[in-house]
Amino acid sequence: MLEISKYRNIEISKQCSMYKEVLDYSLLAHNTFGIDAKCSRFLEYASVEDAQEIAKHLASPYLLIGSGSNLLLTVDFPGTVVHSALRGIECVSDTLVRCGSGEVWDDVVAWCIDNGLYGAENLSLIPGEVGASAVQNIGAYGAEVKDLIKSVEAVEIGTGKLCVFSREECQYGYRDSRFKHEWKNRYLITHVTYQLTTDDSERRLDYGNIRSELERRGITQPTAKQLRQVVIDIREAKLPDPKVMGNAGSFFMNPVVERSKYEQLLAEYPEMPHYYIDADHEKIPAGWMIDQCGWKGRSLGPAGVHDRQALVLVNRGGATGADIVALCRQIQHDVREKFGIEIHPEVNII
Numbered sequence: 001m002l003e004i005s006k007y008r009n010i011e012i013s014k015q016c017s018m019y020k021e022v023l024d025y026s027l028l029a030h031n032t033f034g035i036d037a038k039c040s041r042f043l044e045y046a047s048v049e050d051a052q053e054i055a056k057h058l059a060s061p062y063l064l065i066g067s068g069s070n071l072l073l074t075v076d077f078p079g080t081v082v083h084s085a086l087r088g089i090e091c092v093s094d095t096l097v098r099c100g101s102g103e104v105w106d107d108v109v110a111w112c113i114d115n116g117l118y119g120a121e122n123l124s125l126i127p128g129e130v131g132a133s134a135v136q137n138i139g140a141y142g143a144e145v146k147d148l149i150k151s152v153e154a155v156e157i158g159t160g161k162l163c164v165f166s167r168e169e170c171q172y173g174y175r176d177s178r179f180k181h182e183w184k185n186r187y188l189i190t191h192v193t194y195q196l197t198t199d200d201s202e203r204r205l206d207y208g209n210i211r212s213e214l215e216r217r218g219i220t221q222p223t224a225k226q227l228r229q230v231v232i233d234i235r236e237a238k239l240p241d242p243k244v245m246g247n248a249g250s251f252f253m254n255p256v257v258e259r260s261k262y263e264q265l266l267a268e269y270p271e272m273p274h275y276y277i278d279a280d281h282e283k284i285p286a287g288w289m290i291d292q293c294g295w296k297g298r299s300l301g302p303a304g305v306h307d308r309q310a311l312v313l314v315n316r317g318g319a320t321g322a323d324i325v326a327l328c329r330q331i332q333h334d335v336r337e338k339f340g341i342e343i344h345p346e347v348n349i350i
Contacts, residue, residue, distance in 0.1 A: 019043055019050040020085070027081065031068030032127060033324065034246030034315050039063070039077040046085045046102075051188045052160035054082060063350065064185060066132035067104070070248055072349045074321030084131050086190055091115070095196050096150060101131030101189045105138070108194075109228065117196035118224045119148055122204050124231040127242070127249055131189040135179040137172045141231060142207030146172035148194040154187035163187065175253055175346055200224055207275075209234065238309045246315030247306065251328065252286040253346045265339060286335070286343045287311035293334040303327040325349065 025042035028034065043058075045051040061079030065071060086100035089111050097117060099108050105128050109120045122143035128136070133145045134152045149172075152165045171178045179187070203222060205211045213230050214222055222230070240247055254275075257265075262282035266272055269292075275283040290296065290310040297307035302319035303326065306312040313324055313331075328345060335343050 019045045019054055025081070027065075027068070027073060027077070030065060030081075030083065031071045031073055032242035032246060032248055033068075033072055033319075033321070034242070035073045035319075035321050037073035037076050037321070039079065039081040041080040042083070043080060044083045044085045045188065046087075048086070048155065048162070048190050051084075051086070051155040051190050052162075055155045055157045055188055056160040058082070058157050062185065064188065066101075066129040066135075067127065069127035069242070070132065070136060070347055072248060072321050072324055072345075072347050074325060074350060077350065082188065084129070084189065091117075092193065095198060096193055097196060098191055098193045099130045100191055101129065101134075103130045104128075105130055105133050112194075112196055113224045113228055116198060116200075118198070118200050118202075119196045120145075120194070121224050121227040122207070122210075122231060124228045125235045130192050134170070134189060134192045135177055137175055137177050139175065140235075141210060142204045144172070144174075145194075146170075146177075148196065150193045150195045152189060153191040153193075154189045157186055157188060174256070203227055239312060240306055240308075240314060245306075246319070247312050248347045250287075250311045251313040251345060251347050252290070252311060252331075252343045254283050254286050255341050255343055256281050256283050257341060261340070284341070285311075289335050289339055289341065289343070290331055293331070293338055295331055295334070300327040300330060305331070321349075 022042045024038060026036060026038050028036045043054050045054055058080065063077055063081045065081055065083050084102040086102045088100040089103060089108060090098055092098045095117060097112060106125050108130060109124050112120055122141040123138060123145060126138050126140055128138065134149060137144055137146045139145065146167060149167045152170060154163050156163055200223060205214065210230060213234060219226055239249060256277055259280050259282060262274060273285050273288055277283055287310040290305065295305045296310040298305055299316060301323050302316050303323040304314050304316045306314050313327055332343055335341060
């Protein structure tokens with residue numbers, strides 16, 4: 001682990017140390033699927049001291065959440081739910097930005113661009129909070145947050161010990177990290193430090209329809225702000241607003257398959273989109289396969305598949321977590337039958 005002493009004089013949260021505690025708490029405002037599940041106890045920390053106090057006395061069962069944008073609740077949770085309200089964004093060097101884990105991720109992207117720091121533009125409008133970005137390794141349009149993360153600060157549950165982990169220690173993979181495996185439920189994340197750049201010339205434009213949309217607007221050399229706006233516009237055109245129609249964004253991960261499997265499918269579906277991973281692997285969009293199975297725009301009871309993006313499952317009104325799970329399983333079955341590929345939820349199902 002990195003030394004924590006170098007952060008000792010940096011205070012980006014000015015809130016007093018008094019964590020929030022509520023019993024028999026509705027999680028409706030803490031999940032974007034709009035599921036009105038409850039927890040027995042809700043705790044929220046707004047400072048490192050809060051997190052340490054909670055960590056020392058936290059007893060199982062407990063659930064650590066962000067904004068709930070990657071969460072599907074299927075039952076009331078019979079324990080404690082813990083959430084970070086620790087805010088603050090601050091430069092700790094010319095290109096290092098340290099953020100409280102409760103900050104909204106997209107606010108961080110906007111702040112960086114406004115302050116002449118670049119590299120996060122392709123990750124614009126991804127829902128969720130800073131703490132979740134470090135757990136999930138959020139990604140979109142050819143970019144992953146792991147390439148920006150410098151370090152993750154956390155409090156160890158049980159001891160209250162302050163820890164700082166380097167990017168390498170977090171062992172990031174596709175929508176994956178040690179926080180989802182051997183470190184799961186072991187730490188309360190307090191801050192994440194990102195490494196940006198002041199170079200406004202390097203851009204990732206060849207993923208999805210970014211370049212074609214830029215060309216349509218007559219932009220050949222986009223600024224960071226222009227690229228961010230294009231990404232936002234593309235996402236808003238494809239993805240439903242969870243305030244209007246409950247959803248958690250992309251529900252399934254895009255599967256990475258062996259080259260032999262990819263070549264077999266390409267021979268059968270020459271128009272199949274795909275993304276090169278390495279000499280032995282190719283990524284196939286799960287949304288395309290779901291669409292090919294005829295699910296785009298269809299429903300199974302009050303749960304459905306969005307009509308503009310088949311990767312997104314939606315609550316059409318009154319759906320329970322069990323309704324969404326039933327739809328998920330039927331889609332998995334149909335994709336497996338048609339393509340011989342297993343697709344797995346990106347969403348955390350509780």
